[in-house]
């Protein structure tokens with residue numbers, strides 16, 4: 365851990381107190397990977413931002429910039445090379461019990477029925493099977509999966525599989541959700557439908573969520589704030605408040621405010637994507 | 649196909665529940681039996697033709713039965729000797745099953761240990777591969793010298809020829825688990841043991857059953873080979889004795905019984921697989937139906 369950490373925390377203290385302790389705070393996060401042969405690849409270069417309790421924050425950034433790596437660090441699956449993850453004000457590097465993580469692929473197990481898949485997290489955490497499955501089954505109606513409790517994943521459509529994966533994530537009862545491109549693999553109609561649905565479910569729970577996405581519209585539509593990361597190594601390029609009233613509906617996506625934010629994001633994101641692309645070309 | 653229905657039904661209004669009702673999980677029954685027949689009928693026809701040609705040729709060329717008896721004679725003489733042959737088949741089955749059971753236990757222990765310890769993996773795998781280069785022809789007689797004519801040396805031969813494919817199948821099956829799944833499980837709070845129980849073990853089972861099928865066919869031939877080298881009972885020693893008495897028909901009858909035995913055990917693995925991992929069957933069926 366960094367030697368200047370206590371100092372750093374003191375400096376930031378007044379800020380935090382003023383706004384209430386953030387649920388998640390990334391404090392000067394760095395991460396590099398050993399590539400073998402003494403080479404290193406820097407993936408995250410000084411990311412700092414906070415997420416308030418109950419806030420929905422989207423993260424967008426060029427492909428390969430380090431979004432999933434950042435998630436892995438927040439989820440405690442990887443440790444930062446330097447910098448800290450703070451959960452409710454306490455350093456939580458490498459701690460896994462705070463967040464529920466939804467990976468890029470649905471990763472539903474083909475040997476488990478949907479309700480068994482949904483209960484996986486609870487079962488892994490030691491909840492007795494029956495109880496875990498009962499808890500999971502209770503959410504099926506809300507997730508549009510009623511009647512599919514005992515189906516196998518291959519019997520479901522893409523959208524349903526994603527909902528099942530999300531159910532598996534939230535049923536763990538953890539307060540922070542990390543969603544890594546949950547709708548990335550869906551066709552655009554299904555995706556819109558899922559966004560609307562997520563928006564509604566969201567309103568009924570008090571989750572704090574960070575969502576990675578490539579879809580700018582999705583980011584604006586769902587979020588209280590959108591963070592744009594730079595090309596690799598990732599740092600925060602832009603941090604935009606989305607000041608649109610909730611509940612939101614699809615008609616809002618054509619409002620001037622929505623379009624303004626969207627354009628602002630598109631511009632920065634394209635600039636960064638271009639940089640990422642140039643960097644790729646230079647490598648060859 | 650479900651995707652289409654889904655997007656067609658729900659894009660607008662209330663997206664929470666109606667999607668699910670639109671697509672009901674479907675059951676398919678009939679294609680399975682049809683497939684079975686489609687698979688079996690051609691081989692039965694080919695087999696029947698070969699046997700018919702054999703019968704006709706041997707009779708018309710008047711080949712001596714000591715050299716090559718006609719199939720009808722094999723059946724007839726085999727039937728006459730059925731109680732003796734069955735008794736020997738029983739002994740062979742016993743060797744096969746017990747040897748295979750030993751093999752399974754050993755293979756699981758080795759494979760699971762390897763899965764938990766990279767050091768063991770590096771140390772043991774090369775030895776296992778080396779063990780497969782030992783010619784069983786050389787080792788089987790030695791087994792008899794060391795352990796006598798009883799059950800033990802034959803069980804060992806069966807275990808020796810069958811445990812390797814099972815170990816390899818298991819180890820590869822365990823390793824099919826990719827990093828993202830491991831990460832998911834770890835994020836849920838699972839350690840290495842939970843990862844094994846919740847992911848690595850179940851995902852290895854299809855590969856395990858494939859390996860099991862390969863191994864079980866080796867098992868029967870392994871048992872017969874061990875008996876051939878020296879035994880009091882069993883199809884192997886029966887064949888050896890009949891061969892020395894120039895009873896080619898009875899040797900072939902014993903071969904026939906061996907084949908039937910092997911096929912039965914082979915089919916049994918499907919039945920067991922179906923009981924243990926029904927999901928794998930359903931999934932494969934759905935995929936092939938698409």
Ligand SMILES: Nc1ncnc2c1ncn2[C@@H]1O[C@H](COP(=O)(O)OP(=O)(O)OP(=O)(O)O)[C@@H](O)[C@H]1O
Pocket residue numbers: 397398399405407425426427428429430431432433434596
């Ligand atoms: N364990 C690792 N060792 C070496 N390099 C890694 C490792 N993990 C990730 N990287 C590199 O870090 C970079 C960022 O990867 P990451 O998966 O975080 O990107 P991403 O922003 O999630 O991309 P995408 O949008 O395609 O999902 C990539 O260049 C990747 O090769």
Ligand SMILES: [Mg+2]
Pocket residue numbers: 431432433468544
């Ligand atoms: Mg990613």
